[in-house]
Amino acid sequence: MTTQSDDTGAGRRILLGLGVGMIALGGVLGFIVGANGGRGLDAIEPFGLLTVPISPGAMTLYGMVVIAVAIGTLYGLVSVASRYD
Numbered sequence: 828m829t830t831q832s833d834d835t836g837a838g839r840r841i842l843l844g845l846g847v848g849m850i851a852l853g854g855v856l857g858f859i860v861g862a863n864g865g866r867g868l869d870a871i872e873p874f875g876l877l878t879v880p881i882s883p884g885a886m887t888l889y890g891m892v893v894i895a896v897a898i899g900t901l902y903g904l905v906s907v908a909s910r911y912d
Contacts, residue, residue, distance in 0.1 A: 846898045850891050857890025858883045 861883035870880045879889050 853890040853894035854887045857886040861886030
């Protein structure tokens with residue numbers, strides 16, 4: 828028989844694995860966009876905050892950071908909400 832802490836630990840490991848997978852996918856897609864998207868543009872300015880050059884390395888890093896921030900925010904909100912459940 829499993830305990831509550833075992834179920835919670837397994838769920839967290841699954842979510843962590845999914846998060847890492849999504850961040851890696853964001854990096855791969857960023858690399859593809861950076862490798863193929865630099866014909867018409869030299870750089871992008873998301874929300875006017877910073878300038879990201881359209882190159883495979885920069886777009887890979889940008890994709891990974893954006894996904895990490897989004898997933899981290901969602902996981903944080905779920906963590907806060909689960910305290911009140």
